[in-house]
Amino acid sequence: MKRILVTGSSGLLGSKTVNEAGSKYEVYPTHATLALFPNSLKMNVTDESEVRHVISLIKPDVVVHTAAETNVDKCEDNKAYASRVNVEGSKHLAKICNQLGTRIIFISTDYVFDGEKGLYVETDSTNPINHYGVTKLFGEQCITKLCSDFAILRTSVLYGLHPKKQNFVRWVISNLKKESQLAIVEDHYNSPTLAKNLAKTILEIIDKDIKGLYHVTGGERISRYEFALKIAETFDFDTALIRPVKMSKLKMWIAKRPKDSSLRVDKIRREIDTKLLGVSQGLKEVRQEWEMKT
Ligand SMILES: NC(=O)c1ccc[n+]([C@@H]2O[C@H](COP(=O)([O-])OP(=O)(O)OC[C@H]3O[C@@H](n4cnc5c(N)ncnc54)[C@H](OP(=O)(O)O)[C@@H]3O)[C@@H](O)[C@H]2O)c1
Numbered sequence: 001m002k003r004i005l006v007t008g009s010s011g012l013l014g015s016k017t018v019n020e021a022g023s024k025y026e027v028y029p030t031h032a033t034l035a036l037f038p039n040s041l042k043m044n045v046t047d048e049s050e051v052r053h054v055i056s057l058i059k060p061d062v063v064v065h066t067a068a069e070t071n072v073d074k075c076e077d078n079k080a081y082a083s084r085v086n087v088e089g090s091k092h093l094a095k096i097c098n099q100l101g102t103r104i105i106f107i108s109t110d111y112v113f114d115g116e117k118g119l120y121v122e123t124d125s126t127n128p129i130n131h132y133g134v135t136k137l138f139g140e141q142c143i144t145k146l147c148s149d150f151a152i153l154r155t156s157v158l159y160g161l162h163p164k165k166q167n168f169v170r171w172v173i174s175n176l177k178k179e180s181q182l183a184i185v186e187d188h189y190n191s192p193t194l195a196k197n198l199a200k201t202i203l204e205i206i207d208k209d210i211k212g213l214y215h216v217t218g219g220e221r222i223s224r225y226e227f228a229l230k231i232a233e234t235f236d237f238d239t240a241l242i243r244p245v246k247m248s249k250l251k252m253w254i255a256k257r258p259k260d261s262s263l264r265v266d267k268i269r270r271e272i273d274t275k276l277l278g279v280s281q282g283l284k285e286v287r288q289e290w291e292m293k294t
Pocket residue numbers: 007008009010011012013014031032033034035043044045046065066067068069070071085089107108109110136155156157158159165
């Protein structure tokens with residue numbers, strides 16, 4: 001049975017990865033501040049000796065590195081902190097995994113691109129326009145430079161249900177439930193990804209020992225506005241509560257966002273059997289899960 005250690009297991013993707021792995025693998029969840037699983041081990045990735053201690057103790061076959069500071073505006077506001085978590089943290093893991101012969105799967109982002117082109121493939125040039133994107137790109141470079149056995153998976157707008165944390169889908173649902181009006185950007189495109197679907201794909205990538213750089217998303221290009229409308233339709237809320245706005249009119253963002261950071265997924269599709277779920281199918285799954293929980 002493969003031993004898998006998951007960083008950031010209290011996060012959206014980390015928790016789905018632990019849950020999807022079930023009993024088919026020996027799974028070791030780790031966290032920095034929030035232990036979502038009873039057997040979760042504390043491992044702050046910024047603390048090199050703690051990372052060394054935990055990885056040496058568990059001796060996993062694979063580390064799935066989902067942990068990151070993912071708040072794009074917080075990264076812009078506190079660049080040193082973001083670099084410590086997303087770059088230094090990834091460097092510690094890369095170094096230790098390589099020394100111990102452990103495979104690493106690093107989760108990266110569509111924000112490594114500037115968003116001027118859209119539908120990016122793996123060979124397109126990167127050019128991040130905010131500090132979060134810069135730190136994730138440097139994180140990728142730590143992995144490629146220091147590790148001999150790795151996969152880097154770039155994903156985009158993760159969504160799904162999490163017991164404690166907010167994400168775009170949850171935020172839209174909770175506002176529409178209160179009948180609040182929402183202004184959503186119509187000129188900001190990406191490729192929403194059901195976290196549970198990505199978790200399944202990660203496990204297949206582990207099983208098939210797939211290596212290298214891949215884009216893994218729901219395989220669709222959609223604006224935030226259209227995505228919000230689909231959420232409203234799926235959950236039977238009034239779509240009239242949602243109105244489109246231009247990115248330039250939105251004053252609440254600190255960091256710049258790429259206009260179109262959608263990703264093509266042809267490369268990974270050729271390698272896996274897991275079906276990448278587009279927005280309609282993915283949201284249907286979220287609704288089913290929501291109904292079971294409420
Ligand atoms: N969310 C998106 O839309 C999106 C899009 C593209 C790519 N990604 C990438 O996908 C990955 C997963 O994203 P997500 O949305 O699932 O993340 P998330 O829900 O924000 O969770 C991130 C996790 O990272 C952990 N973490 C933060 N600082 C840490 C540290 N110093 N040491 C150890 N753990 C630390 C947090 O743990 P504690 O709670 O224990 O502090 C948290 O559970 C990230 O690498 C992200 O960059 C996300």
